[in-house]
Amino acid sequence: MFATGYWWMTTAAATPEQLTHGKMLFEHQWTVGDKLAGEGDGLGPVFNADSCVACHFQGGVGGGGPNQNNVLAFQVIPMRGRRNVASGVVHSMAVLDELLESELQVSTLFPMLTNRPSVRYTNECGTYTYQPPDFDPVHFDTINTPALFGAGLIDKINFASVQIHGVKRSLGAISACLDGDMSQMLAGRLKGRFGWKGQFNSLEGFVAAACAMEVGLSNPLKPQPIPGAQKPDEKAKWDMDRKQLRDLVAFVASLPAPKQVLPEDAKERQLVLHGETVFSRIGCADCHTPNLGGINGLYSDLRLYDITQKIDTYGMVEDSEFKLPVSHPTFEEWKTPPLWGVADSAPYFHDGGSPTLEDAIDRHGGSAANSQKQFTLAGAPDRRDLLAFLKSLRAPAMP
Ligand code: HEC
Ligand code: HEC
Incomplete structure (x- = not known):
């Protein structure tokens, strides 16, 4: 499932010329029939922005982005006749008006299930008929742009050590539980290193997908999509070659x-240092692991957690016929974001729904509920210092 390395991509260290060329491509505003696109069609046909830097710019080239650049993504629960989880992006722009994509188009491709056969069931009180409601298999998410600073280190992280870290954490939780302390959580599941759901394990795989999906640039690893069809255009000529x-x-x-x-x-320095001890004391560091797999100051375990508050479904009939496969992240699971640079990457959470750090902390429930509660119970000085600590985690000063 993961895009794997190709021999021609992951060889010797990059030369200064390659980096200058790469930066130029990151900032280049692609046009239809672009001169850099070789035999390809350049920008589009569908796209979300005309350059990488249009979204990745806060705190410098490569940073995160504001909510107006959020990407509308979707996933579709498997049905009879379609066993995989379909997923894609509804692009916000197109080179021609008639190619513009819409949510409605996605709902037409993956229609609502209506007039489902009724189910008879018997319990101690009698026999009943249950009419399952209409079922919409499509789930939409708006996704905020994360910062890419340090992505090269994450790409090279010692993955075995990331795995072992989680196992140790789970063993610790189990042993605490046997001692009667139920406050510790098992480690979340580990997917890939990149993406809000850990959907990619290599940087080159993600970059190739970003070229195709965000800017509409076909390349050796990923074709651009066919407008409206939510399928790759395997016939499109490359807009970017291997070297680019x-x-x-x-x-x-x-x-x-x-x-x-x-x-x-x-x-003030003392307050920040104290803030970090609070961060670790109240359990933030359990998921936002300061040092992981050889990277110091990452503040993530790269695992997925459901930290949404659970809505009480007592008394409701569970609609269990159609589900995501268990191996697939649930709609509520997201990867613990590395907190390095967090002072300069607002808004927060996968949807950019939290404008401030305070709001982001407040939104932690589910697996992080205990830690969130301890934050609210901590004294005002502890809370202030923890925030001062988070505000010391800055984007790198760009040359
Ligand atoms: C329309 C805005 C937008 C544009 C344009 C864009 N990105 Fe992104 N980028 C995002 C969003 C949103 C995510 C998070 C997607 C997810 O995790 O599902 C992301 C994630 C990434 C990631 C993964 C980061 C991580 O740590 O998980 C990389 C790498 C990346 N983009 C590179 C690029 C490159 C290279 C380009 C130019 C070809 C580009 N992006 C263009 C919005 C954009
Ligand atoms: C159970 C694991 C877990 C614990 C414990 C936890 N977090 Fe998080 N944190 C997450 C996840 C997962 C997200 C992303 C959720 C999303 O995007 O929907 C997140 C998001 C954040 C963000 C937003 C970062 C960004 O770039 O968007 C901040 C800030 C944050 N956490 C701080 C804290 C603090 C402070 C604590 C302790 C009070 C804490 N977290 C405890 C898992 C955890």
Whole structure:
């Protein structure tokens, strides 16, 4: 499922020329029939922006982006005759008005199930007929642009050590539970290193998909989509060749990692350092692991968690006929975002729904409910220092 490395992409370290070329491609505003696109059609036909930097710019080239650049993505629960989870993007722009995509188009491709056969069931009180309601298999999400700083380090992270970290954490939780302490959580599931759902394990795989899906640039690893069809256009000529893709990947991999910036003032510095001890004491660091797989200051375990508050469904009949496969992340599971650079990457959460750090912390429920509760119960100075600590995690100073 993961895009794997190709020998021609992951060889020797990038030269300065490659990085300059890659940066130029990251910033290039692609046009229809672009001169850089070789025999390809250039921008589109459907796209979300005309350059990478149009979305990735906060705190410098490669940063996160505001909510107006959010991407509308969808997933479709498997049905009879379609066993895989379909997924895609509803592009916000097209080179011709008549090619513009819409949510309605997706709902037409994957229609609502209506007039479902009624189900008879018997319990101690008698026999009943249950009419299952109409069922919409399509789930939409709006996705906010994350920062790419330090992506090259994440690409090279020691994955075995990431796996072992989670196993240790789960064993710790089990042993605490046997001692009567139920407050610790098992580690979430591990998918890939990249994407809000860990849907990619390699940087080159993600960059190739971003070229095709966000800008409409067919390339050796990923074809651009056919407008409205939610399918790859296997016949489209390459808009980017191997060298262009390799250099773009090399540039993204070369983006410096975010850095903690401690205040000059000794007293303020003390507060930030104290804030980090609060962060770890109340369990934030369980998921936002400070050091992982050889990366210092990452503040993520790269695992998926459902941290939504659960709605009480007591008394409702569970609609269990159609479900996501168990191996697939649920709609509510998202990857713990690395908190490095978090001071400069608002808005927060996968949907950009939290404008401030306070709001982001407040939104933690589900698997993070205990830690969120401890934050609210902590004294005002502890809360203030924890926020001061988060605000010290800055985007790298760009040259
Ligand atoms: C329309 C806005 C937009 C444009 C244009 C865009 N991106 Fe992104 N980028 C996003 C969003 C949104 C995500 C998160 C997607 C997800 O996780 O499902 C993302 C995620 C990524 C990631 C994964 C980061 C991580 O740590 O998980 C990489 C790498 C990336 N983009 C590179 C690029 C490159 C290279 C380009 C140019 C070819 C580009 N992006 C163009 C919005 C954009
Ligand atoms: C059970 C694991 C878990 C724990 C514990 C946890 N978090 Fe999170 N955190 C997450 C996940 C998962 C997300 C992303 C959720 C989403 O996007 O829907 C997140 C998002 C965030 C964000 C937003 C980051 C961004 O880039 O959007 C901040 C800030 C944050 N957490 C801080 C904290 C703090 C502070 C604590 C302790 C009070 C904490 N977290 C405890 C898993 C956890």
